[in-house]
Amino acid sequence: xxxxxxxxxxxxxxxxxxxxxxxxxxxxxxxxxxxxxxxxxxxxxxxxxxxxxxxxxxxxxxxxxxxxxxxxxxxxxxxxxxxxxxxxxxxxxxxxxxxxxxxxxxxxxxxxxx
Amino acid sequence: xxxxxxxxxxxxxxxxxxxxxxxxxxxxxxxxxxxxxxxxxxxxxxxxxxxxxxxxxxxxxxxxxxxxxxxxxxxxxxxxxxxxxxxxxxxxxxxxxxxxxxxxxxxxxxxxx
Numbered sequence: 604x605x606x607x608x609x610x611x612x613x614x615x616x617x618x619x620x621x622x623x624x625x626x627x628x629x630x631x632x633x634x635x636x637x638x639x640x641x642x643x644x645x646x647x648x649x650x651x652x653x654x655x656x657x658x659x660x661x662x663x664x665x666x667x668x669x670x671x672x673x674x675x676x677x678x679x680x681x682x683x684x685x686x687x688x689x690x691x692x693x694x695x696x697x698x699x700x701x702x703x704x705x706x707x708x709x710x711x712x713x714x715x716x717x
Numbered sequence: 718x719x720x721x722x723x724x725x726x727x728x729x730x731x732x733x734x735x736x737x738x739x740x741x742x743x744x745x746x747x748x749x750x751x752x753x754x755x756x757x758x759x760x761x762x763x764x765x766x767x768x769x770x771x772x773x774x775x776x777x778x779x780x781x782x783x784x785x786x787x788x789x790x791x792x793x794x795x796x797x798x799x800x801x802x803x804x805x806x807x808x809x810x811x812x813x814x815x816x817x818x819x820x821x822x823x824x825x826x827x828x829x830x
Contacts, residue, residue: 706763
């Protein structure tokens with residue numbers, strides 16, 4: 604499982620509240636990712652990080668921000684949650700190199716915004 | 718923009734059959750392709766990775782092929798078992814380094830005992 608944990612695993616919140624999801628890895632991987640999974644859309648990339656304090660936007664970044672102050676932690680923040688952000692959120696890391704770099708995923712966080 | 722399509726969306730077969738899951742992508746300039754398995758309510762488990770220079774990869778009863786020029790990959794499952802029931806996802810990576818994956822919507826597979 605590449606030593607990836609996500610917290611919380613489940614969260615219910617109300618529209619307009621801020622929410623922060625945490626991804627923690629134990630194996631010092633440089634690249635980390637946040638995806639969301641929705642019925643009918645599959646998995647889509649939100650943000651990614653290529654090092655401490657180095658992040659960039661993915662396909663569906665509006666309404667989300669990220670931070671990476673330590674190699675092992677990658678935080679996803681919903682500044683003001685909306686019902687459209689109800690989803691399952693997955694963190695991933697990339698391990699390997701030279702064409703064999705493989706992405707491994709965490710167990711996911713199920714977020715419900717009421 | 719890279720798009721990934723998986724056909725069929727759902728498949729139900731009796732135990733013991735050999736089966737093929739299909740994945741197509743619109744831009745043949747890929748870095749690698751991964752097949753994943755996802756059980757209900759769970760995360761993704763990486764099954765196979767094929768580099769852009771490779772034609773196929775095998776792991777146990779699973780064999781994945783890649784034809785970059787036609788934008789296609791197939792996942793072959795031999796002698797299917799009820800424990801193979803899951804959703805199978807195909808994902809392509811356009812570049813190395815920090816590039817993320819572009820996913821298909823998956824094939825939901827049910828193996829009947």
